[in-house]
Amino acid sequence: ETRPRVLSGIQPTSDSFHLGNYLGAVRNWVAMQQTHDCYFCVVDLHAITAGHDPEALRRRTRVSAAQLLAVGIDPEESALFVQSHVPEHAQLAWVLSCITGFGEASRMTQFKDKSAKGGVDRSSVGLFTYPILQAADILLYQADAVPVGEDQRQHVELSRDLAQRFNSTFGETFTVPKAFIVRESAKVYDLQNPTAKMSKSASSPAGVIDLLDEPNRNAKKIRSAVTDTGREIVFDPENKPGVSNLLTIYSALTGRTIDELTTAYEGKGYGDLKKELGAVVADFLTPIQKATQEYLDDPAELDRVLAIGAEKARRVAAPTLAAAYDKVGF
Numbered sequence: 001e002t003r004p005r006v007l008s009g010i011q012p013t014s015d016s017f018h019l020g021n022y023l024g025a026v027r028n029w030v031a032m033q034q035t036h037d038c039y040f041c042v043v044d045l046h047a048i049t050a051g052h053d054p055e056a057l058r059r060r061t062r063v064s065a066a067q068l069l070a071v072g073i074d075p076e077e078s079a080l081f082v083q084s085h086v087p088e089h090a091q092l093a094w095v096l097s098c099i100t101g102f103g104e105a106s107r108m109t110q111f112k113d114k115s116a117k118g119g120v121d122r123s124s125v126g127l128f129t130y131p132i133l134q135a136a137d138i139l140l141y142q143a144d145a146v147p148v149g150e151d152q153r154q155h156v157e158l159s160r161d162l163a164q165r166f167n168s169t170f171g172e173t174f175t176v177p178k179a180f181i182v183r184e185s186a187k188v189y190d191l192q193n194p195t196a197k198m199s200k201s202a203s204s205p206a207g208v209i210d211l212l213d214e215p216n217r218n219a220k221k222i223r224s225a226v227t228d229t230g231r232e233i234v235f236d237p238e239n240k241p242g243v244s245n246l247l248t249i250y251s252a253l254t255g256r257t258i259d260e261l262t263t264a265y266e267g268k269g270y271g272d273l274k275k276e277l278g279a280v281v282a283d284f285l286t287p288i289q290k291a292t293q294e295y296l297d298d299p300a301e302l303d304r305v306l307a308i309g310a311e312k313a314r315r316v317a318a319p320t321l322a323a324a325y326d327k328v329g330f
């Protein structure tokens, strides 16, 4: 295999991915299969750092994997697996945690943000060491590149520092990965609050288009999307964030450029745009929902696919961990 290797993960924290997850992350994974040697992981270990329900986690892990398959992650082409099925992740994380400085870990802004609400004293140690587990995810596969959003850049930097530190302390073991920042044009905003990103955790349900939501429900959310009092359909994220967000989604799902769309909508109103975007979203989601349901209706097949993925992953992860263990004296 001479193509560059990438590792990327997504948390199983909800019963459906939303359009932001798809357009901002997963769609790029699908495309990268053409050019990279891909390892894609449903990161269930990362999903227990802030309290969780075991049955919900089990269901969400499966539904996440089913959706990834449904949108075009090809389990023959890529390794698609569940993080907890590959024990090397947790094992390497321990070793890496022993070469991470407490101060260094304390500088991670995601922990500061996520612990701000409940307070540091009530946050789990797992939330604190989350970026070290993420470093283990990346380094185990000797990944060259990690496709992430801007918010994850600091964690990839930590992975680079830990790889370099391990290599210089114990001898060459890990590839030093590069962050590959996914382009901003794919950013999708909350339909009800179009200056904030569409987010499972922060948006109201009416602001989020879920991949697995009924087409009618999504069409209704789009019809109720917040727009401004003007009437002209122009792309102006600063002054018309609502309309611009709808155009971004429309363009991303159809491949039509923003210019083509604004020309086509000259003289038409927001109502037309919203109605037609509802239909675009429905056309896009219907086959994804059908394929997801097929995997969920055949648990044995989903288990088989995920077992093959875990086996592929371990073919790289096990020798990497063995080399690291040997270097540290185990």
Ligand code: ADP
Residues within 6 Å of the ligand: 010, 011, 018, 019, 020, 021, 022, 023, 024, 025, 148, 149, 186, 187, 188, 189, 197, 198, 199, 200, 201
């Ligand atoms: P959420 O904010 O809904 O909890 P996550 O933080 O779990 O979503 O994001 C998972 C992936 O989806 C990340 O790679 C992130 O960059 C991407 N993503 C999430 N929301 C959006 C959005 N509104 N627009 C573009 N990409 C997004």
Ligand code: NA
Residues within 6 Å of the ligand: 199, 201
């Ligand atoms: Na989030």
